[in-house]
Amino acid sequence: MAAKQNQENLPVVLVYRRPQFNLPHRNRLSRHFILLDPADSQEPTSSFLSTYAQSVRALLCVGYSTITSETLSLLPSLELIVACSAGVDHIDLQECHRRGIAITNASVAFAEDVADLAVGLLIDVLRKISGADRFVRGGLWPVMGDYPLGSKLGGKRVGIVGFGSIGSEVAKRLVAFGCSIAYNSRRRKPSVPFPYHANVRGLAADSDILILCCALTEETHHMINEGVMTSLGKEGVIINVGRGSLIDEKELVQFLVQGKIGGAGLDVFENEPDVPKELFSLDNVVLSPHRAVFTPESLEALIDLTSANLKAFFSNKPLKSLVEIEL
Amino acid sequence: MAAKQNQENLPVVLVYRRPQFNLPHRNRLSRHFILLDPADSQEPTSSFLSTYAQSVRALLCVGYSTITSETLSLLPSLELIVACSAGVDHIDLQECHRRGIAITNASVAFAEDVADLAVGLLIDVLRKISGADRFVRGGLWPVMGDYPLGSKLGGKRVGIVGFGSIGSEVAKRLVAFGCSIAYNSRRRKPSVPFPYHANVRGLAADSDILILCCALTEETHHMINEGVMTSLGKEGVIINVGRGSLIDEKELVQFLVQGKIGGAGLDVFENEPDVPKELFSLDNVVLSPHRAVFTPESLEALIDLTSANLKAFFSNKPLKSLVEIEL
Missing domain, CATH: 3.40.50.720 (NAD(P)-binding Rossmann-like Domain)
Structure with missing residues (x-):
């Protein structure tokens, strides 16, 4: 019962991924965050987001999963996108800028x-x-x-x-x-x-x-x-x-x-x-078939960075790897 | 005539190479040394050496051209072998040691x-x-x-x-x-x-x-x-x-x-x-087909080193890259 109480106090993070991209070391993150993952559900993503993600403030973007302005319009409370990639060109940066959504990337880890x-x-x-x-x-x-x-x-x-x-x-x-x-x-x-x-x-x-x-x-x-x-x-x-x-x-x-x-x-x-x-x-x-970005050894560094960005966000501290959006 | 006189005063260096190994930048060396090259002659190497190389004190070994005790026995005045390679395992080191022949290699250049x-x-x-x-x-x-x-x-x-x-x-x-x-x-x-x-x-x-x-x-x-x-x-x-x-x-x-x-x-x-x-x-x-040893850019360094070793030898100064023979 105490464990459940604790779990309920954890901040919620929306996991956003194409089905072929797995979130590595998921259990390490789920110690600190409640991970809401549409890919775990049978429901279509858009209806899942409308039903469960209205109050979600942080999104974890796995691999190069595209984030469009349509997706963003389904997430009215979103304040942060934590990208697990070095580049962030798969995310609609202009729309993020307009909505005041901060983005962190993972180039330090990679x-x-x-x-x-x-x-x-x-x-x-x-x-x-x-x-x-x-x-x-x-x-x-x-x-x-x-x-x-x-x-x-x-x-x-x-x-x-x-x-x-x-x-x-x-x-x-x-x-x-x-x-x-x-x-x-x-x-x-x-x-x-x-x-x-x-x-x-x-x-x-x-x-x-x-x-x-x-x-x-x-x-x-x-x-x-x-x-x-x-x-x-x-x-x-x-x-x-x-x-x-x-x-x-x-x-x-x-x-x-x-x-x-x-x-x-x-x-x-x-x-x-x-x-x-x-x-x-x-x-x-x-x-080379787009393999620069990582080795198994770097996954640890990626999860550390991802986790550090999310923890910083939820405790109102400076983000670890904020992307400067220049439009 | 003056040029010829000068040329005759240059020290003689025997070039030892398998026909497939060329001596790079030969003209740079021939400004300072008379290059005696059996491969330029129609004569068989052993008879060339017996006829022309009895007084030769220095030999330039190109590539991995094998130098056996038989070859060394044809060169009674030899005191120095300048190898254009990093390794010198193609040279009979024991026989060189016995005859007091010094060897320099080119690993510094490569x-x-x-x-x-x-x-x-x-x-x-x-x-x-x-x-x-x-x-x-x-x-x-x-x-x-x-x-x-x-x-x-x-x-x-x-x-x-x-x-x-x-x-x-x-x-x-x-x-x-x-x-x-x-x-x-x-x-x-x-x-x-x-x-x-x-x-x-x-x-x-x-x-x-x-x-x-x-x-x-x-x-x-x-x-x-x-x-x-x-x-x-x-x-x-x-x-x-x-x-x-x-x-x-x-x-x-x-x-x-x-x-x-x-x-x-x-x-x-x-x-x-x-x-x-x-x-x-x-x-x-x-x-990789044994290509570590050099690039065209390093040939300059090789010729500099080769030339420096030969000049040092003929002016009784310390050799630049003496190989320590341990038997």
Whole structure:
């Protein structure tokens, strides 16, 4: 009876997820919150929300489950969305802004894993690891002899686009390889010791490699276009661990096919899970099925962060990873 | 005439290479040395050496061209072998020792490239980059859905076997990823801040990952055997950028096929270019055709080092990268 009383005093959190996205470590969260999950019910989501979620103040958004203005209109008391993802482009930010709904994201929890994959893709492209692996598995080494050499990491000029938690982890790693770092972001960050470029084209012109670590917004949509790739040049390499639509993918394919840039390492694509088939036969690209974001080891960090944001909210303390919405 | 006079005063260096290994940047060296190259002549090598190389004091060994005691017996005046490779196991070290011939190697020039590839192979194995690339290229993403997650680099305990110039560059990089480092080498190095293990099995027992960066000698031949792999354990990963025969390859294949270790990234093999076919179907291994050693960018560093060793020798100064021969 005491346990039930206690449970009833816990704050309610609405779990919002596509059925294919599971909430990991659910039992850790349910010690502190009553989790209201439409996917547990037979009722259609909209009627579930109208019936049970009118007073819900906090929503936990699992994976890339889309949150539209229609969904938000069913939740009149909503004040907070805790996103379990780094990017929040699947959430209607304009409507959240209008309704005064705060959003937190999880890039802090994922930053190290994303940065590790970005560096892994970069070494792979420069040193041709996946291509060489195909060569060996295809039994070609004894037949064809030496596989072409790759190029050296040390001394390369790396331009990081988006210098949040992910970009700064990428920089930390690449400094240890002897790369020089510069960055582009909405504004100069006084605490960052690397040169700042106010626009991406200028950064590309001064870089051998571009690594995309920024959020997808209307402003950053197709920011990597023909002009930027031309500035990056024939030997240039692009690594994308942000979102597919940061790049004009059709242009990228043309630049790669025609040898107008040197190579690419891509974890994200414009129409996932569809990947442009022209890329399948290129040895200077490495293709990853949107797996940057996490490893089992990082789930713990994700749950810690999620839980910390919700606890802060319900006790009127500052949120741990508030997303700045710029419209 | 003056030019010819000057040329005749230059010291003579014998170039020793298999015909498939070219001496890069030959013209840079030929400004300072007269290069005597049997491969330029129609004569069989042994008769060329007997006729022209009796007074040669220095030999430049290109690639992994084997230098046997028979070859050495044709070169009675030889005092120095400058190897263009990191490992020197293709040279009869015992005979060199007996004849008082000094050997220099090139691991300093290659260390960064080898370390980059070691880290690249490690990220690839842990985060399944090559496997995921095969998955995407095979058109499986839209059909099969998510590719399995990899595991996180940060927090992993990495044991580095051989802590020379290559091992220390590997450590420098992995510290930036949040790995903890320990090492094994012939003896403790007072300048190294990481824990030392006197034997490899103890290091394996305390590590999640072993990275092999040591020379192949009689002592290190098959040092990674059944016992060491058992100590490393089921989740353990082995990266080999040293020499194939550091590992008992037959045992390694069995451990991988039976899931008794977690994975491997291999740039070197016991019978190159032959790679055990059992590995071709495994997704937890990354196979590289002995390409760690260099990139075009490093050739400059190699020629600088080679030239510096030869100049030091001919002016009786200390050699830049003398190999300690321990028999």
